[in-house]
Amino acid sequence: MSVHRYRDGVSVVELRGAVVLLGRFPALAGLDLSVDVGETVLLQGPNGAGKTTLLMLCAGLVRPADGEVRVLGHDLTVERREVRRRVALLRHGTGLYEDLTAAENIRFWARAAGLGESEATSRAASAVGLLGLDDRLLSRPVHALSAGQRRRTSLASLAVRRPDLWLLDEPHAGLDQVGRDAVDSLIRDAVSAGATVLVASHELERVRSLSPRVVTVAAGVVVRDSGRGGGTTRPACTPEAATGEAADA
Amino acid sequence: MTGRRDTTGSAGSRLLGVSALVGVAVLLLFAFVLTDPDVRVHPTTGEEFGQFDAVRLLYLHVPMAVLTYAAYILCAAASVGYLVRRTPWWDVTAYAAAEVGTVFCGLVLVTGSIWGRPVWNTWWEWGDVRLMTTLVLFLLFLGYLALRRTTVDPRHQARRAAVVALVAVLDIPLVNRSVEWWENRTLHQQSTLAELKIQDLTLFTLMLGFVVFGLVAAWLLLHRFRVGWLEQAAAEHGVAMAIAERHAELDMPDVDAAVGDAGDGP
Amino acid sequence: MTHLAYLVAGWGIALVVLGVYGFGLLRRGRRLTGQVPAGQRRWLTSPGDDGRGG
């Protein structure tokens, strides 16, 4: 079942002094972060701290202006296409086509990931089951679905790709209990299959049940890091401005 | 060398600027005083005909037209350079060439129209190949400059602009072909000089026009490049300061509160 | 001189526009130099003009 093609213990995400500019604004201002295979990392921090940009960077969607950035063993300043194929990114947009049905969307994204007919069908079936989507719901066009149903459809369209790295931006926001449970089971399933998960979320209690490592981001740098396993505090590599804070934790 | 440091001038550019200004003065002298008007005598009727003094627009219009095309070709070449090398130097060069080229192109259209009125008896001639090609080129590069003025990540913009410049210049032969076949007529001299009563001095003045407007274009290009380079440098400087500002945000008291419990809503 | 109005218009517009554009470039440059540290104004770092001060 495991789909990753690198040795255990190798960093999936390895950022040193990463700077990302949105226009002229440094959304990430020299961020350091190292994530190992199979970890579940919760990114927390105030709005505008750079959490979403960090996820975009890890997906290979934005180019670092400075720093060293390696994801899944690839240097993102050079090779991003290979990384992109192996990550799944959930953002505020669902990435679905409104006029197609949920089933058609999931199928399209499976085929777009390069899967053949039969492979696409079987993977779609298992993703649909995992997220609790039934046939009645699958045959409706996306514009006739509720926000929670769309989110689950969107996650299913990502799950068919069996990514090595999940990047989830506020996956629980605006969902009912069914939806939240579906997200949690998806994350557990991904981790048990050997994938790595980065979740940016404000819903700490929800994500804590997955016993993640908690990384706090503020002003484009990491200011606090609970370390692997979620228990111990380890000093984060941050500029002087931040070290005082990290020690307080 | 004045040693002033608050301008985009340098010793070289000042020399260039002064020669361009002197050149314009000399060119005016040649174009208006030393050369004769175009007056030809009909071999049988003895009637006088020709462009008379309107021919003096030749020394202005033709060099600028050639320089327009040169500037746009430079722009396309620099755009290719940018797409290959991806360094700001090429991007700034392409932008500078496009802007200077468009100023020249606009003037070519205006002076051409002014020249056409007395000589062709019309302000505008649909179907004239060079006129229509130049007009389409002008419109294409207005689009290019509009794209340049949209606010977007500078790297995206450089790439988009490079593609637009490339398409624009590749489009030119097609526009030219299509207009040529469209209305098989042109009012432009087949060879500009063949029809005129050519004197050595006319030819010399035209060549002088090429040199002088070439100097003017070079000076404009140099300064436009430096302005573009400064814009980039200023932006980079601004980014360094913005990063410092972001780090300073961490010292502010409200960040600590927000970090402490991040449950401050979506 | 025949066609004087056309000549004045043609040459006048061309020279005025080029002059205004060139002057505008100088002003834009002047405004921008203030925002850039001297070391990055590369055309000023020629020998004997080391870019200090400003």
Next chain:
Amino acid sequence: MREVFADALLIAAKDLRIEARSRVLVNQVAPFALLVLVLFGFALDADQRTLRTFAPGLFWVAVLLASLLAVQRSTSLEHADGAHTGLRLSGMAPSSVFLGKAAAVFVQLAVLEVLLVVGIVVLYGSTIEDPLLLVVSGLVAGVAVAATGTLYGALASGLGVRETLLPILLLPVLAPVLIGATRAFDDALGAAAVDGWAWLGLLVVFGLVATVLGALAHGALIED
């Protein structure tokens, strides 16, 4: 290479299926194009002889204006809910995405052209003298417009001003297509004595250049 075309087919099928469901072309773009024909009729004083003479040009102006809407719709499909991010993460070659989206726009333009030919025959009284030339030049010009439009749609995408920027970027580039296709139709509709087949060559060259350049440049435009 086969993969590129398979992926392009996937994208085109997806876009056309969306069109089949949403009917934006049928309900909005086609009526707009016909409306343009009617407005020309009003503006040119409803003299059918004049209209017949100018029918080829009016036809292609209507196609170009409608193509702006079709291209904008094609790009907004991807940008409405972040699907373009998914395409970038899918691992598909950017040229596949370009070819697929251009193909879908082309099919829609072809349908539109059929409607507009009926429109000029009925409204302007045009007669079809050379059906083969009409079809071939209509299709080739459609390829040229679809490829160029898709390239510029990608170029203007993600900009806040894309609705206003797209026309001023796209229409001047298409000037040779307008001239060439109009002349070919002049011949095919017997509106003017020109050699329409000669013009087809120009359209073919334009279509080829636009398609190849678009497929090559699309990657540079949609990458980060």
